[in-house]
Amino acid sequence: MADMDVKPVDAGTTAQEFVRFAVDAGVLGFGQFKTKAGRMSPYFFNAGLFHDGATLGRLAQFYAKALLDSGIEFDMVFGPAYKGIPLAATLAVELARQGRNVPFAYNRKEAKDHGEGGTLVGAPLAGRVLIVDDVMSAGTAARESIALIRQAGATPHAMLIALDRQEKATEGGGDVEYSAVQYVRRTLGLKVCAIATLADLLLYLSETRGAEVGQHRERVLAYRQRYGVGEG
Incomplete structure (x- = not known):
C-alpha cells in the first residue's frame, strides 16, 4: 500500500471521502468474503489494514470529524481489544490536536496476573464513555465493552x-429484522455514530x-436487497 498524504477532512463530504480513502488504502475490498454470520459478502472492511502512520492518522481525522459533527457528548474514549485499541488511541491524539484532550482506556482479552493486574489499561473508566470500534456484526464486542464499563462504575x-453495514443481525443461527447497530441503539440504549454506511458505499460505486x-x-x-435493513 502506497504512502498517503495526511489531509484535512472536507466538511460535507466526509462519508464519500472516507469510502474512497478506504478503497484506495485496500481496507475496503471486493470479492467473496465469509462474514461472522456465515454469509458470503461481496465486500469486506478490514480496519487492521490501516497499518502505517499516515493512513492511521487520516483515519483518526475521519473518526474525529464524524464524532464532533454528531454532537454526541462524552467524557472519555474506550477501545475494545484488539482493533479498538489503536483506534481509541489515535482518536484521542487527534481530538487533543483539535483542542479536546480526553482520557482513553482499553481492555486486555485476558486478565494480567502480575504488575498492575486486571483487564483494563489506561485512564480509569469514569463518566460517559465513548466506545470506538471498526464495524459491528453481531454486537458481541459492544455488549462485552458495556459490561466492563458498567462494572467499573x-x-x-x-x-x-x-x-455501518446496515444488514440483518443473526440470533440462534437465523436472521432477525434489525441490524447490530439498531440493536445497540434500541435495546442497549447507546447512541451510535458511523463515519459511513452501506448506502454511502453504494453511492460511491454508482459514481464510479x-x-x-x-x-x-x-x-x-x-x-x-437480501440482507439489508432500513436506517434507525
Whole structure:
C-alpha cells in the first residue's frame, strides 16, 4: 500500500471521502468474503489494514470529524481489544490536536496476573464513555465493552464505528429484522455514530460506474436487497 498524504477532512463530504480513502488504502475490498454470520459478502472492511502512520492518522481525522459533527457528548474514549485499541488511541491524539484532550482506556482479552493486574489499561473508566470500534456484526464486542464499563462504575454512553453495514443481525443461527447497530441503539440504549454506511458505499460505486471498482455495484446492491435493513 502506497504512502498517503495526511489531509484535512472536507466538511460535507466526509462519508464519500472516507469510502474512497478506504478503497484506495485496500481496507475496503471486493470479492467473496465469509462474514461472522456465515454469509458470503461481496465486500469486506478490514480496519487492521490501516497499518502505517499516515493512513492511521487520516483515519483518526475521519473518526474525529464524524464524532464532533454528531454532537454526541462524552467524557472519555474506550477501545475494545484488539482493533479498538489503536483506534481509541489515535482518536484521542487527534481530538487533543483539535483542542479536546480526553482520557482513553482499553481492555486486555485476558486478565494480567502480575504488575498492575486486571483487564483494563489506561485512564480509569469514569463518566460517559465513548466506545470506538471498526464495524459491528453481531454486537458481541459492544455488549462485552458495556459490561466492563458498567462494572467499573462508568456509563456506556455511545459507540463510534467506521462503517455501518446496515444488514440483518443473526440470533440462534437465523436472521432477525434489525441490524447490530439498531440493536445497540434500541435495546442497549447507546447512541451510535458511523463515519459511513452501506448506502454511502453504494453511492460511491454508482459514481464510479465504468471503472473497475464500479463493476461490483450490482453484487453489493443484491446483497443489500437480501440482507439489508432500513436506517434507525
